[in-house]
Amino acid sequence: xxxxxxxxxxxxxxxxxxxxxxxxxxxxxxxxxxxxxxxxxxxxxxxxxxxxxxxxxxxxxxxxxxxxxxxxxxxxx
Numbered sequence: 001x002x003x004x005x006x007x008x009x010x011x012x013x014x015x016x017x018x019x020x021x022x023x024x025x026x027x028x029x030x031x032x033x034x035x036x037x038x039x040x041x042x043x044x045x046x047x048x049x050x051x052x053x054x055x056x057x058x059x060x061x062x063x064x065x066x067x068x069x070x071x072x073x074x075x076x077x
Contacts, residue, residue, distance in 0.1 A: 004042055008049050015061060018076040023064060025071050026050050047072060 014029040026047050027035045038046070051072055054061040064073040 004045055004049065007038065007042070007046050008053065011046065011050055012053065012059065015059065015074075015076065020060075020076055022076045024074055024076070025067070026074075027071070 011026055011029045015024070018024060027043070030038075035043070051063065053059065054074065055063060060077040062075045062077055064075050067073050
């Protein structure tokens with residue numbers, strides 16, 4: 001499996017392709033089969049790292065409410 005930092009970079013790169021106002025989950029930034037290949041522990045870590053990164057840097061991404069499934073939602077500014 002890919003290095004967790006490479007996965008974070010992929011997620012951040014894909015987030016740049018979103019249009020302003022679009023709401024998303026981290027898993028939306030990956031193709032379904034690629035997301036499913038990431039071990040659960042790595043997916044959880046990736047979610048934490050993504051949240052930390054967008055909170056500390058000006059990525060033009062706003063942290064929104066958690067969804068019904070407990071997953072953190074984001075919105076492109």
